[in-house]
Amino acid sequence: MQNFEFFNPVNIVFGQGQIKKLGQLVPTGTKIMLAYGGGSIFKNGVYDQVKSALPGLELTEFGGIEPNPRYETLMKAVEVVKNEKIGFILAVGGGSVLDGVKFIAAAALWTEGDPWNFLTNRKLVVTRAVPLGSVMTLPATGSEMNGNSVVTRLSTQEKLAFNADAVLPVFSILDPTVVFSLPEKQVANGIVDAFVHVMEQYLTYPVDSPIQDRFAESILVTLIEEGPKVLVNRNDYNAAANFMWAATMALNGLIGAGVPQDWATHTIGHELTAFHGIDHARTLAIVLPGIMQVKRVGKREKLLQFGERVWGVKSGSNDARIDEAILRTVAFFESFGIPTKLSAYNIGPDFIPVICNRFTNRGIKGIGEKGDLTIEQVSEVLTLQL
Ligand code: NZQ
Numbered sequence: 519m520q521n522f523e524f525f526n527p528v529n530i531v532f533g534q535g536q537i538k539k540l541g542q543l544v545p546t547g548t549k550i551m552l553a554y555g556g557g558s559i560f561k562n563g564v565y566d567q568v569k570s571a572l573p574g575l576e577l578t579e580f581g582g583i584e585p586n587p588r589y590e591t592l593m594k595a596v597e598v599v600k601n602e603k604i605g606f607i608l609a610v611g612g613g614s615v616l617d618g619v620k621f622i623a624a625a626a627l628w629t630e631g632d633p634w635n636f637l638t639n640r641k642l643v644v645t646r647a648v649p650l651g652s653v654m655t656l657p658a659t660g661s662e663m664n665g666n667s668v669v670t671r672l673s674t675q676e677k678l679a680f681n682a683d684a685v686l687p688v689f690s691i692l693d694p695t696v697v698f699s700l701p702e703k704q705v706a707n708g709i710v711d712a713f714v715h716v717m718e719q720y721l722t723y724p725v726d727s728p729i730q731d732r733f734a735e736s737i738l739v740t741l742i743e744e745g746p747k748v749l750v751n752r753n754d755y756n757a758a759a760n761f762m763w764a765a766t767m768a769l770n771g772l773i774g775a776g777v778p779q780d781w782a783t784h785t786i787g788h789e790l791t792a793f794h795g796i797d798h799a800r801t802l803a804i805v806l807p808g809i810m811q812v813k814r815v816g817k818r819e820k821l822l823q824f825g826e827r828v829w830g831v832k833s834g835s836n837d838a839r840i841d842e843a844i845l846r847t848v849a850f851f852e853s854f855g856i857p858t859k860l861s862a863y864n865i866g867p868d869f870i871p872v873i874c875n876r877f878t879n880r881g882i883k884g885i886g887e888k889g890d891l892t893i894e895q896v897s898e899v900l901t902l903q904l
Pocket residue numbers: 554555556557558559562583584585586587611612613614615617655656657658659660661664666667668696697699700701704707708711769784798
C-alpha cells in the first residue's frame with residue numbers, strides 16, 4: 519500500500535426522519551442561506567421538512583442551481599452571500615446543488631480576482647470558505663462527504679473541478695426516503711456514477727492493498743445487488759438506504775487512500791457534458807468501457823480480479839476473461855437504459871478531435887493512473903465507443 523493521509527471530518531447523519539435534527543446541526547447567531555435546485559424539494563416535501571426543522575429561523579433562499587451547476591448562476595449567489603453577510607450555507611438537493619454551494623462558499627471569500635481562476639489554475643488553492651452543510655437528495659456523487667466541486671461555465675463550454683478541505687460539509691443529512699421521489703433516470707445515473715467512482719480508484723494496478731480492494735469490490739457488488747431493487751421499487755427503504763450509503767462510500771476518500779487512482783473516465787466525460795450536455799453519469803458509461811479496452815494490458819491484473827470477484831468470471835484465457843468483464847459491465851449499464859455508445863446521442867467522429875485538441879491546448883499529454891493514456895489513446899477510446 520502507498521503512503522496516505524486520510525482526513526474526513528464530515529458529520530454524517532443517516533436515516534429516516536433525520537432532517538428533524540437540522541435545528542441542532544446548523545450554527546446559531548449567524549445568517550443562513552438555503553440553496554436549492556430547480557424545485558424538486560418543493561414537490562417531495564423535503565423543503566417543508568427543512569423549514570419545520572428550523573422554526574423561527576429566517577433563511578435567505580437561493581434557488582435555481584441547475585444540474586451541472588453554472589458559474590454564471592453561482593456568481594449571483596456569491597453576491598447575495600457577500601451583501602447579506604451570510605455565515606453558513608445549507609445545500610438542499612443533489613450533487614449539483616452541493617457542488618454549486620461549495621463553489622459559492624469558496625468564491626465568496628476569494629480575494630485573488632475572478633474565482634473561476636481556482637478552477638482553471640491548479641496552483642491556486644482554496645483555503646477559506648463559508649461553512650456549509652447539506653441535506654443530500656440524490657445518491658450518486660459522494661459530494662455530501664468530499665471536498666470536490668465541479669462547475670460549468672456556459673460562455674466557454676468548460677466543465678472544471680476543484681478540491682479543497684475548506685469546502686467539506688460540516689454535516690450531511692442522508693435520509694434514504696429522498697430516493698422515493700427520484701425519477702428512474704436519476705436512480706440509474708446514480709448507480710452508474712457511484713460504480714464508476716469506485717472503478718476509478720480500483721481498476722488501476724496492484725499495490726498489495728487487499729483491504730482497499732475489498733472495500734471497493736464490496737461497494738461494486740452492493741450497487742449491482744441493491745441498485746436494481748431501487749429501480750424496481752422506489753419505496754424499498756432498505757435498498758434505498760444501502761444504495762445511498764454505497765454512493766457516499768464510493769467517493770469519500772476512504773477507498774482511494776493508499777492506492778493509485780485513474781480519473782481518465784471522468785476527465786473525458788466532463789468534456790462530453792461540456793460540449794453536448796449529456797448527463798454526467800451517462801458520459802461515464804460511454805467512456806469507461808473504451809478505457810477498459812484500450813488499457814487492457816496496463817490494467818490486466820485488476821481487470822482479471824474485477825471480473826472474478828465482482829462478476830464471477832473465473833474460466834477461460836486471460837483475454838477471454840477480460841472481454842467478459844467488459845461485456846458484463848456494459849450489460850449492467852445498459853440493463854437500466856443507460857447507453858454506452860456516442861451514437862445514442864447522435865455524436866459522430868467529427869467531435870473526437872475537438873476533445874483531443876482541448877486537452878492538447880491545456881498542455882495535457884497523458885491522463886490516468888500512470889499518466890500514460892495519451893491523447894491519441896483518448897481518440898482511440900472515443901472511436902471505439904462511436
Ligand atoms: O434541481 P432539482 O429540481 O432539485 O432536481 C434535480 C435535478 O433535476 C433532481 N433531483 C435531485 N434530487 C431529487 C430530484 N428529483 C426528485 N427527487 C429527488 N430526491 O435530479 C436532477 C439531477 O440532479 P443533480 O444534482 O444534477 O444530479 P447529481 O447528484 O447526479 O449531480 C451531478 C453533478 O455532480 C457532479 C457532476 O459533474 C454533475 O455536475 N459531480 C460531483 C462530484 C463530487 N462533488 O465529488 C463527483 C462526480 O463525479 C460528479 O462529477
